[in-house]
Amino acid sequence: MKIVIASDHGGINLKRAIVEALVQKGVDITDFGPDSGESVDYPDYAKPVAEKVADGVFDRGILICGTGIGMSIAANKVKGIRCALVHDSFSAKATRQHNNSNMLAMGERVIGSGLANDIVDIWLNTEYEGGRHERRVCKIEE
Numbered sequence: 772m773k774i775v776i777a778s779d780h781g782g783i784n785l786k787r788a789i790v791e792a793l794v795q796k797g798v799d800i801t802d803f804g805p806d807s808g809e810s811v812d813y814p815d816y817a818k819p820v821a822e823k824v825a826d827g828v829f830d831r832g833i834l835i836c837g838t839g840i841g842m843s844i845a846a847n848k849v850k851g852i853r854c855a856l857v858h859d860s861f862s863a864k865a866t867r868q869h870n871n872s873n874m875l876a877m878g879e880r881v882i883g884s885g886l887a888n889d890i891v892d893i894w895l896n897t898e899y900e901g902g903r904h905e906r907r908v909c910k911i912e913e
Contacts (some may be wrong), residue, residue, distance in 0.1 A: 774793065776800060781837030782878070785879035786879075814841075820832045820834060821847075821854070832873070839876040868898070870904070
């Protein structure tokens with residue numbers, strides 16, 4: 772599975788922690804930046820990540836800002852993206868099982884790196900159930 776990740780300045784430290792954890796697990800991850808903590812605009816990072824996921828270049832994407840809200844809103848503007856804002860383990864599992872989310876957004880100012888890494892692990896390892904959820908996901912795609 773190929774994963775892409777990006778943040779803004781408000782999420783750079785959590786992004787680094789997630790990248791480090793995923794690299795240690797052997798996950799194929801590409802970091803779209805930024806590389807410094809200087810102020811940047813989150814849509815400038817959310818859009819290219821979402822476009823690459825929507826185009827199939829990457830299987831899934833992770834976005835991090837201060838709250839995760841701005842990143843999730845920006846990513847969901849891209850057709851084919853189902854970006855879920857998640858700050859707990861239950862939602863991480865449910866958004867994969869029921870919504871087939873292909874992107875995950877989180878907020879560095881909301882959760883710590885331990886919980887964030889747990890969320891990422893759950894999200895990456897939970898399969899979409901399909902079945903009764905499929906018609907709903909199709910309606911989202913329309």
